[in-house]
Amino acid sequence: MSTLPLVSPARGFEFAEFEQRTSQLQQYMHDQKIDAVFFTTEPEFRYFSGFKSQFWESPTRPWFLVVPSVGKPIAVVPEIGVAGFEQTWIDDVRSWPSPRPEDDGITLLAATLAEASTRSRRLGAMLGPETHLRMPAANFTALQHRLSQHDMVDVSLIVRNIRSIKSAAEIEKIRFACQVTAAGFDYLRHHLAIGMTEREACKAMHLEMLRLGADACPYLISASGQGGYDNIIMGPTDRVLNEGDVLIIDTGANFDGYFSDFDRNYGFGHVTPDTVDAYEAVYASTEAGLNIAAPGRTTGEVWQAMWSVLEEAGALGNDVGRMGHGLGMQLTEWPSNVPNGDVELKPGMILTLEPGMAFAPHRMMVHEENIAITESGCEMLHDRAWQQMPIIQ
Structure with missing residues (x-):
């Protein structure tokens, strides 16, 4: 187990990075004759403004960011948040006394958008798959009416095209979150014991990741069962870990607003030969993904490379729907590694490789790693999983 201290990267970003992000968006807006775009959700708001606050956890107040076709973004926010923009590159901050359900910023937002949209009168919003509008439906209807x-x-x-290519500063934040997580998995390997519960195991790892420098660990799930597991999204539970069990922990630590997301498997006492075979198959499947993930390849090719290994190993299926995804300011981002996926990999993309297989009725094995696409291939953002399943005695 490594005892070397982990060194965290600098927090925040230079203002030049926000200028570059905004300029990219404005170029697309120019090409599509869009006068202004507005954002309502935290990742997009933070990506273009630099405003980072835990206040997003409260559903009471809406927050809006308007990006005009020329110039800096404009914040349209509750009065309680105005002071926070002194730490950002945003100069124009407009506010109203929220909460005010009868008109919670809608009049002010509409006026700001109308002011910025006098040419083509085309406005942009996040309306596609994997998005939502963080405002009441009635308010969006009122905005459209105005x-x-x-x-x-x-x-x-x-x-999503802009956000999928990470800057060097973003990659270093994700790398640190990944390294903290890998160290947490390694710590747990030496502190698990038969008789612990899933919840106790997860809590021990959670505390270690916080100690090592994670800001938070909002995603930490587990599953266990004799020789495998059949559900990987519900735990941890108070189930006691016994001889013959396999425990998976899938977690995402967060540092300065950027996530890791990968898992590890642990066996307890004696595990069955087909369980060992399944572990080796998903490990080899990940290796196939690592070997093919490179600029010019597609998400479908990555999926196929991994699935071919699992299929040859006798996989009964994979009901997860994909084998990996983008990663960054959100635990899961576009794109997904899916059959026939046509998204071309580009340098700067961060992806998870997540092969999973049902290898017996009600028993599955899942494996996940985090990679960055480079100019010539890909690189792991943390230590590789153990080639053989660790056995806890």
């Missing part, structure tokens, strides 16, 4: 002379178009494809 802007009835404007067309509202979806910009989610534009934004």
Whole structure:
């Protein structure tokens, strides 16, 4: 078990990075004749403004960021949040006394958008798959009514393309979150014992990751069962870990607003030969993904490389729907590694490789690693999983 201290990267970003992100978006807006875009959700708001606050946990108040076709973004926010923008590159901050359910910023947002949209009268919002509007449906209807002379178009494809390519500073934050997580998994390997519960195991790892420098660990799930598991999204539970069990822990630590997301498996006492075979198969499947993930390849090719290994190993199926995804400011981001996926991999993308197989009725094995696409291939962002399943006695 490594005892070397982990060194965290600098927090925040240079203002030049926000300028570059905004400039990219504005180029797309120019090409598609969009006068202004508005954002309502935390990742997009933070990505273009630098405003980072835990206040997003409260559902009481809406927050809006308007990006005009020229110039800096404009914050349209509750009065309680105005002071926080002194730490950002945003100069124009407009506010109202929220909460005010009868008009919670809608009049102010509509006026700001109308002011910024006098040419083509086309406005952009996140309206596509894997997105939502963080505002009441009635408020969005009211906004559309106030802007009835404007067309509202979806910009989610534009934004996800921009966000999918991480800067060097973003990659280092994700790398640190990954290294903390890997160290947490290694710590747990030496502190698990038969008789512990899933919840006790997860809590021990959670505390270790916080000690090592994670800001939070909002995603930490587990599953266990004799020789495997059949559900990987519900735990941890108070189930006691016994001889013959396999425990999976899948977790995402967060550092400065950026996530890790990968898992590890542990066996307890004696595990069955087919369980060992399944572990070796998902490990080899990940290796196939690592070997093919490179610029110019597609998400479908990555999926196929991994699935071919699992299929040859006798996989009964994979009901997860994908074998990995993008990673960054959110635990899961676009794109997904799916059959026939046509998203081309590019340098700067961060992906998870997550092969999983049902190898017997009600028994499955899942494996996950985090990688960055480089100019010539890919690189692991943390130590590779153990080639053989660790056995806890």
